Amino acid sequence: MTEDEKLDFAFAALAHPARRAMLARLAQGEATVKELAEPFDVSMPAISKHLRVLEGAGLIERSRNAQFRPCRLNTDPLKSIANWTDQYRHIWEVRFEAMEKLLSEMKDLKDG
Amino acid sequence: MTEDEKLDFAFAALAHPARRAMLARLAQGEATVKELAEPFDVSMPAISKHLRVLEGAGLIERSRNAQFRPCRLNTDPLKSIANWTDQYRHIWEVRFEAMEKLLSEMKDLKDG
């Protein structure tokens, strides 16, 4: 899978609020499917599908412990996304500095 | 629109490689629809739809100049995504430091 395809899957996985919430829960540590399902008013199969999407994007890994399937977070795709957005950072920073400069000039004008 | 919904749209918009490529082009400066379409082997209506998705996510803004519709980048949603991923940064940094520590210990062991 190319780096671009990895981003396709990562961004698509993160485009659903329930999946982002699941990742936030996993940032606190491992959790079972049932624990992850608890905050949501949907069926267990729907939860299973969300987890499959997250797993497909490499955002979680799953193991097995008796009848439980504990999930844990894998931050690699998040790092990829952070790196991707960094390529645009200079743009918003330049604009921010330009705005600061403008504000400063307006202040000078006002104060004489 | 809530902050969470904004992220829904932003992530969904970024989940398509053609749309990410369009943003990369717009990072160089304004471009018309035709200019943005040039690298892709799809029909103009398909391009129009991609631009509508980007606009819906707030990633581009469009104006009008004669029969042209120049597009320009808006980085606000990218900032939101960068802020969102930052909430996970400590996790991968902690793991990186733990790995460095482990490697250092292994080296000490080897060197005696």
Add this chain to the structure above:
DNA sequence: CCATTAATAAACCTGTTAGTTAATTAATCA
């Protein structure tokens, strides 16, 4: 005024997403 260019709209098709219910697998435990 008419041909050309830029772009969008409308209608349609196909595959995918997000959900459902019902059935199944697999492990625990009384």
Add this chain to the structure above:
DNA sequence: TGATTAATTAACTAACAGGTTTATTAATGG
């Protein structure tokens, strides 16, 4: 062993995504 719990699979549905072709809007320029 049989009931319970955890989770997935299967089959289905409704809505949406991404693409197409054809038609339309709107501006330019000979």
